[in-house]
Amino acid sequence: MAVYTDVNEAQLSRFLQDYDVGSVLSYKGIAEGSENSNFLLHAERGSFILTLYEKRVDQSDLPFFLCLMQHLARRGVICPLPVQRRDGELIGELAGRPAAIITFLEGMWMRHPTVAQCGEVGRSLAQLHLAGADFPMHRANALAVEGWRLLWNGSRDRADEVSPGLAAEVEAEFTDIETRWPNDLPRGIIHADLFPDNVFFLGDRLSGLIDFYFACDDFYAYDVATCLNAWCFETDFSFNPAKAAALLTGYEAVRPLSDREKAALPLLARGSALRFMLTRLYDWLTIPDGASVQKRDPLEYVAKLRFHRDVTSPSTYGLS
Numbered sequence: 162m163a164v165y166t167d168v169n170e171a172q173l174s175r176f177l178q179d180y181d182v183g184s185v186l187s188y189k190g191i192a193e194g195s196e197n198s199n200f201l202l203h204a205e206r207g208s209f210i211l212t213l214y215e216k217r218v219d220q221s222d223l224p225f226f227l228c229l230m231q232h233l234a235r236r237g238v239i240c241p242l243p244v245q246r247r248d249g250e251l252i253g254e255l256a257g258r259p260a261a262i263i264t265f266l267e268g269m270w271m272r273h274p275t276v277a278q279c280g281e282v283g284r285s286l287a288q289l290h291l292a293g294a295d296f297p298m299h300r301a302n303a304l305a306v307e308g309w310r311l312l313w314n315g316s317r318d319r320a321d322e323v324s325p326g327l328a329a330e331v332e333a334e335f336t337d338i339e340t341r342w343p344n345d346l347p348r349g350i351i352h353a354d355l356f357p358d359n360v361f362f363l364g365d366r367l368s369g370l371i372d373f374y375f376a377c378d379d380f381y382a383y384d385v386a387t388c389l390n391a392w393c394f395e396t397d398f399s400f401n402p403a404k405a406a407a408l409l410t411g412y413e414a415v416r417p418l419s420d421r422e423k424a425a426l427p428l429l430a431r432g433s434a435l436r437f438m439l440t441r442l443y444d445w446l447t448i449p450d451g452a453s454v455q456k457r458d459p460l461e462y463v464a465k466l467r468f469h470r471d472v473t474s475p476s477t478y479g480l481s
């Protein structure tokens with residue numbers, strides 16, 4: 162689910178008086194998503210997504226996320242455009258939560274993306290990186306290497322409940338990854354969560370990137386590594402080299418990777434797999450069974466971690 166906070170008609174009508182979108186025609190909660198409460202809103206002047214920001218989002222980050230979407234949309238990235246209130250602000254308050262309206266994007270996310278769609282994602286990711294280069298705001302990656310430790314401290318003692326031996330395996334990963342993590346690769350604004358459920362398609366044409374609520378400053382190649390993990394493995398967790406080659410070729414058609422970025426990819430992909438394994442593990446152990454939030458399988462990311470651990474050359478990903 163992703164409606165944690167309910168909104169009644171009177172509250173919504175009052176909220177919309179601060180916007181120039183006309184009156185409500187209809188609205189309904191959206192089940193997908195996990196962080197915030199989202200509603201599909203049909204108003205007299207169009208269709209929008211209404212988001213109420215919940216506790217997992219730090220309110221002080223909201224101007225960064227919304228101004229970033231505005232910046233990227235103005236530079237041609239196909240992403241939602243936040244709607245300005247009459248007073249020029251992007252954030253209001255609804256049902257006691259900070260709230261915003263963004264434009265609705267047509268399309269569907271792909272549960273089984275094709276090789277061609279992976280190429281489109283690579284291309285769009287590189288466009289996002291270039292378009293974000295002159296964005297004046299900054300946000301440190303709260304889920305960079307140091308942040309992983311905090312998550313791990315909250316789950317280490319129970320990790321073996323999920324898979325025997327997992328605690329020792331993850332400890333060894335931390336030691337290796339923390340020691341070897343690069344500190345001087347090209348960096349800038351990254352999406353940081355560009356999974357298939359955050360990318361819409363109309364056929365093979367990419368029609369939108371959404372969910373910028375993990376966006377931050379970090380290595381561009383780390384964002385590429387996250388996409389390799391999210392897009393280029395099959396449901397049995399096997400790696401699909403054709404999808405990886407297409408994703409990287411699409412990316413490099415817009416922003417070529419340097420030799421150092423390419424050489425770092427196996428380690429970055431391992432680190433990214435560890436990051437998503439840790440958030441999933443934490444949720445797996447802390448969200449009660451039967452809660453309406455969808456829990457994602459941490460073992461999927463253990464399998465990806467193991468795959469990258471054995472990669473000795475970026476050529477495995479289709480790079481020369």
Ligand SMILES: Nc1ncnc2c1ncn2[C@@H]1O[C@H](COP(=O)(O)OP(=O)(O)O)[C@@H](O)[C@H]1O
Pocket residue numbers: 163191193194195196197198199210241263264265266267358359371372373374
């Ligand atoms: N701009 C948009 N256009 C169309 N649908 C959207 C848009 N933004 C969000 N959605 C819908 O809302 C769902 C949840 O959005 P998302 O930003 O991923 O939420 P969360 O941050 O809670 O994970 C998406 O899966 C999609 O169905």
Ligand SMILES: N[C@@H](CCOP(=O)(O)O)C(=O)O
Pocket residue numbers: 194195196354356358359372437440441457
């Ligand atoms: N993509 C992450 C979870 C974040 O969920 P989202 O609904 O905000 O995209 C994962 O798969 O672990």
